[in-house]
Amino acid sequence: MRARINNILDFVADKHQATNVLLVTHLDPIKAAINRMFDLNPDTLFNMTIKNASLTILRHGSSDYNLIAFNVMNMNRYPLEQ
Template sequence: MGQIIFLRHGQAKNNTERILAGRTEGIPLTDTGIKQSEHTAELLKHMNISAIYSSPIERAKHTAEIAGKYNLLEVTIDDRLNELDMGKFTGMPYDEIFKSNGNVFMKFYNSELEIAHNGVETFSDVKKRILGIVDYVIEKHPDENVLLVTHMDPIKAMLSTIIDLSPTNLYELIIANASLNIFSEKDGKYSLSGLNVMDPSRFDQVGSL
C-alpha cells in the first residue's frame, strides 16, 4: 500500500505580508520558505518517493523543484493541485477582506452561495479536483509513495473527505508551510497517517500561516 504525501509550499512573500495571494503569479518563496522546503526535502529522502506532482503556482512549483533536486525526480505540473480561486478577493490584504466582507473563509467552508457569487471556487469543487488527482495517482503509481505539492485549502479538502470537520474546525486548522500530510489508500478508502509532519526544529511554526 503506497502513500499519497501532500506537501504545502514553503513560506511565501504573501504569507509574511498577510495578502491573500490566491492564484496570483510572481510571488516567490522567502529565504525562510526556501530553508523550510530544503529541510522537508531532506525528510523525503527517507520516504522513497517515486514521483512528484505540483500546482502550477510559483511558490508551490519552487517547493516541488527543491524536493525534486534532493530526491532526483522531475516535477509534473497538474492544475488539479492549484490554489483555491478566490475570485475578487485575490491580491487583497486579509484585514481589508474581513472588514468589508466578513469572514469569507467561514462562508467558503460553509458553502454559502454568497461566496460563489464573488467568483470564489466552492469547497465541493476543490474536493472534486483533489480527489481526481489522488485517484489518478493511485492508478498510475500503484503501491508507490507519491508527493503532491499544493496549498493549504486543497490539503484541507482532502482531509475533510475522511474526517467529519465542521466549518469552524476547517477554518481554525493550520496546515504549516512545508509540512507533510500523509494519506494511505486501501480498497477505495483513505486514512490519515500524518498531519503537519516536519523537522522537529520547526514545531513552533505550526500555528502560523
C-alpha cells in the same frame, strides 16, 4: 475545489498503485483531502492550522485514503514503507 481534489487523489491512486508519490500544494487542497476522510464542518476546516513546509502523509488503503500524519516537520518519525 473538493471535487477537483477528490479526482486528483483518485487518479493518483489508480496510476501509481503500490508506489510513493509526492504531491506539492498549499493548505486548501490539503484541507480538502483531509475533509474527504473525516467530513469535517466548514468551521473546523477553517480553523485547522497547517504549518508552512510541513508534510501531510496519506496512505491509500483498499478502498480510500487514511491520514497517517499531519503537520510533519521531521520525516524520520514516519518511514515510507507500507
